[in-house]
Amino acid sequence: MRTGRFSDLAGASIVAGAQSAWDMLLEEEHNKHITTSCGDLDKILGGGISCKEVTEIGGIPGIGKTQLGIQLAINVQIPFDYGGLGGKAIYIDTEGSFMAERVFQVAEGCIEDMLKLNVSQLKDLETLKEKMHPNTFLANIFYFRACSYTEQIAVINHLEKFVSEHKDVRIVVIDSVTFHFRQDFDDMALRTRLLSGMASKLMKLAKQFSLAVVILNQVTMKFTDGSFQLTLALEK
Template sequence: MEIWRLPISASQRGKLISAGYTSLSSLSSISSSDLARELKVSESEAMNILNVASHSRGPETSNASCSIVEGAQSAWDMLHDEESLMHITTSSADLDNILGGGIHCKEVTEIGWSSLSLIVNSVLKYKLTTAFGSESIIFMLIGGVPGIGKTQLGIQIAVNVQIPNDFGGLGGKAVYIDTEGSFMVERAFQIAEACIEDMSEYNRFLRKDFQECKIKMQPQDILENIFYFRICSYTEQIALINYLDKFLSAHKDVKVIVVDSVTFHFRQDFDDMALRTRVLSGMALKLMNLAKRFSLAVVLLNQVTTKHTEASLQLALALGDSWSHTCTNRIVLYWNGNERYAYIDKSPSLRSASAAYSVTARGIRNSSSSCKRIKMM
């Protein structure tokens, strides 16, 4: 049972959600005094909230336990599921190759960028540190400098998820959550036009005539299938993430959620670091569950910052180590001279590799350089 269903006042529900409590289970181990301090209410009011939550949790706990047991899956079935996962192309074959085919559904891919310009030698020489957990749903962190094309990549993915099944795509729709105001609808239209034009190159793989499919898909259709949300505060962001479950139930053809950027509103106005950690962890868990339940991809854009140690220069995720533990894979975007590169720094399933790519008028594409684009580490 989620907090918004709890039979308490709207004001109390709002305070709980703003403090990062999204489900009854998140209230199971907190004392009334701690809850009162976090919600800035009296201890008696906090005790009343906990009592209501306790009475509402009874049947749910046993049902959840039965659901977990009945949902047991063999390792063989898990392997089969992973091999059959659909993916979203980035429109760069070289980038898709190092990603194992593109951005996979049922996975959360985190894309970040750094405020410091790093050349390739820096990326490969220094250890890029982030500790990741062992979740079954894969997270990726991709970092790079400003101008590296992170928003361009987010828009490209929101467009490419709509490529029809006949063309090797998912034929889905996209949710784009913009916290920075960086989404450019004119740019999305350009990328949509180029995407439709590129479909003609895949004719040899198709059983249907390209012209027939082209008539059914126009740039304006692609834009209509991108559900755009502008978020101006962390409370709005939390509320929207909690609302996505209901939204996706009504729009089951959505196959990707892009958040640009996931940490923008959490880098300020937070004096209580423990509260921020809990809010972010709850949000990450919610997105992981959405990715798995609705078989969609989640792309989170994040900022990478730098920190100096005695022995090395290290890249660290914005918001610190606690947020970094939610991820298992990490990809860094960087400049090598005048060329953009993507580097897989850490992954339990992908080899460390780098690939060059370009940001063109048509969107993300292979690098035009004549040098070797893919390098396995």
């Protein structure tokens, strides 16, 4: 009897959460985006990095993945009046490539761009200059350094609680997601389970808190159909 009652409750919960396709379309149309500061890339992405979704970006070493991650952590803080989300960022660094000095420079560039684009429309230019200081941008980035895959998993497991306590967080950047899983990991089945579990938690986090999750990843060569092709690291 207990099992039957539990099944009925679970079924009722699922039915109660039903959503029409029309509602889904409206939700997608009103979904917020974070600009990458590159018009062409924003266009490809349908307006920028989408909230409520997990976006994976891959590339060879040195191509600028960390630069893009830092740019997004800055751009998410652009005020609503300038087309931004006015939010904060979480940056999970697995490779030690995050540099505060570089973040400061990117913040300076972002502020300069905002002033140039809007100077003719601003009535309170001096007030904006006082508020938009690079130090403020840096203070709104929560940085986590994960030195092993266990630390990375621990941080991701802690994200739901952390974001619930910092509801103005609008983006989580992981740079890079597979770095620790590519080194000295002999149990492939365990690795697959850990990565799948991590992906599920990140997707749930994005939906639950209406934020963007960006995972940066390396690419590797894979032999497919008689030739070598570039593919995301650890991709099946």
